[in-house]
Amino acid sequence: MENIRLRFAPSPTGALHIGGIRTARYNFLLARKYNGTFVLRIEDTDQTRYVPGAEEYILDALRWCGLSPDEGPGIGGDYGPYRQSERKSIYLKYAEQLVASGHAYYAFDTPEELAILRSRAESDGNTFKYDAKVRHQLTNSLTISQEEVHERINRGDDYTIRLAVPQDELVLIDDLVRGRVQFHTNELDDKVMLKSDGMPTYHLANIVDDHLMRITHVIRGEEWLPSTAHHVLLYRFLGWEETMPAFAHLPLIMKPNGKGKLSKRDGAKLGIPVFPLSWKGPTPENTFIGFREFGFLPEAVNNFLAFLGWNPGTDQELFDMADLTRAFSVEKIGKSGARFDFDKARWFNQQHLIKMKSEDLLPWVKPIISEKGHHPDDAFLLSFINLMKERVHVLPEFWDQGNYFFTDYTHLDEKMVRKKWKPELREAFNHLEALIQTIDDFNAENIQHHVKYFITEKELSFGAILPILRLSLTGTTKGPDVFATMVLLGKPEVTRRISNSYLHFDKITG
């Protein structure tokens, strides 16, 4: 595996969903594992589907995921340009070479004519296929004279160049994931190589570029498997079969309900992210929330994604990027489609959150708190993160579950107050408040010691006091250790909240 080169080749037609990120991830992983090169190529040959901003999104998304390309548009490299629209003339040359060697031909049939043939066949219960059986009845350089071909081209008639797929041959593909797959050429159509606007189709561009860019392995989605036979034929006809890259077709990521492959819409429908980053489209229907905005760590997203269709063969599930690179192998990629399981994604995120050092989490949590208008110092934030990180799944929950550390709580669990507050506790709480005032060294151990003493003194129980104490401090019965919470809140705030809470409590129970 020397000098391996892999590429990720998305088309800039909008936001890139996580299926694409997984494909990029696998390509990246294999490249890194063998000290190879990871190339980004933009496949913008369909000018009608070009979406402004999409290319930028792709690069941003890759970078956020830690998948920065070694070569690509805006990055450079020895095999550029890396945007197919900028390589137009290259494809024409090879398309014409294909015609010259008899493996392709000029076709003048218009889309309208073909549509008619298609619908006619359909009404007869058949399907129309532009192939060896019918190409001699259609308008192309095989059926009209060379003069007429030149004449039509010279006068500016629209034409395409189609691949002349031979008859009665077997095309063998040794897929790294699926083993040997074979296609019979009689089932293959004469695919368009060069479109009438002068742009190549994916099929031609991808083969020409993979060859010219010295790509050694093509890892892509299973949706490409059926056209791989055409691709093999192209390598053969262009004389490049010796250096043809190895193919690995990935199982698809399926919708959470298992019905079909995951699509952009599924996210909005279920209220879950299926994109790495948020994407603002022209309409609400084309606007999507990303894993980043949802509060996921890129490492967790990658860990989760890597396991959709791959596993190391051990019981280990938690991987950082470096571990993943070490453990990854194409042989361990599965064959069957993997369902997108958001609960598992949340679990991965939680585990990564727990595993991370609080210092490393600081830059992720800080913006969430400051967004709410609070700017505590790092030491405070660090203690806060320590207390909270093992009870949140996604970043915004640091605020949702811990906002009372920064401001008076806005929500009080009245049901629990009714359950725990007895008016006769008021006297005890007054004592407790006074007792807390006297604690000089306000650390958790010390506070606990005093509170414990107080409880036994008053012949009360932990279970009677602590929940209501927590309620008075945080408004909820859930949360980190009460004494640790008190330390972080600080003595003045603790006593303030305790004395303030009587009013609310009496009102609720009274």
Add this chain to the structure above:
RNA sequence: GGCCCGUUCGUCUAGGGGUUAGGACGCAGGAUUUUCAUUCCUGAAACACGGGUUCGAUUCCCGUACGGGCUACCA
């Protein structure tokens, strides 16, 4: 419809001719006598079906069913 790919707990999966079919998420119960969470323990839960091959198939082969993909001058 045609072609191609696939099928182990609800989900992600390990395994592979003879296993109590393993792990993880989720779910249920329990422990950690302040909650929540973490952590730990326990539990329910799977080899699609039918034929072969074999002493023996979940594992190999062939069918069937089911699922998925492709079937554009889209990628």
